[in-house]
Amino acid sequence: MLRQATFEDPGASGADMSQSGFASGSVAASVDADPFNLPNFNQVIQDAQVSSIDLLRDVELNVKIELGRSRMLVEDVLRLAEGSVVELDKLAGDPVDVFVNERLVARGEVLVLNDNFCVRVNEIVAAAKDEGL
Secondary structure, rough: OOEEEEEEOOOOOOOOOOOOEEEEOEEEEEEEEEOOOOOOOOHHHHHHHHHHHHHOOOOOOOOEEEEOOOOOOOOHHHHOOOOOOOOOHHHOOOOEEEOOEEEEEEEEEEEEOOOOEEEEEEEOHHHHHHOOO
16 A cells, blocks of 8 residues: 655745745655554564574583582591592482582482483472473
C-alpha cells in the first residue's frame, strides 16, 4: 500500500515569507512512502535466548565430587607417604555430592568402570533445578 505525503517548499519562487519563516504560498510535492513492518519481537527474544545459551556451551566449569573427608593431626599429615591409607567418613555406596563452581548441584553414587571411578547422578538438587542447571 503506497501513500502520498505532501510537504511545503519554503524556497518556492514567488512565495511570501511570513514572520514564522514559512512561505505563505507553498508548493506541494508528493513523496512515495512504504509502510514499515515491525518484526515479531517475541520470536526475536526467543532467538536471542537460544543464541545466548549456545555461546555458553563451551565454557569450562570446575566440577568437584567429594568422596569423603577426614580430620588429621599435623604430625599424621607429615607422616603420609606413598602407599599411606587415609580413612574417609563415607562408606562404599554412600551418596556423594557433586559441586559445580563450589555450588552443590547434584548427588550421586560412586561406581567403578574399567578401573576408573565415576559417579552416577541420582538426584539434582532443587536449587539447581530452579536455575536451569
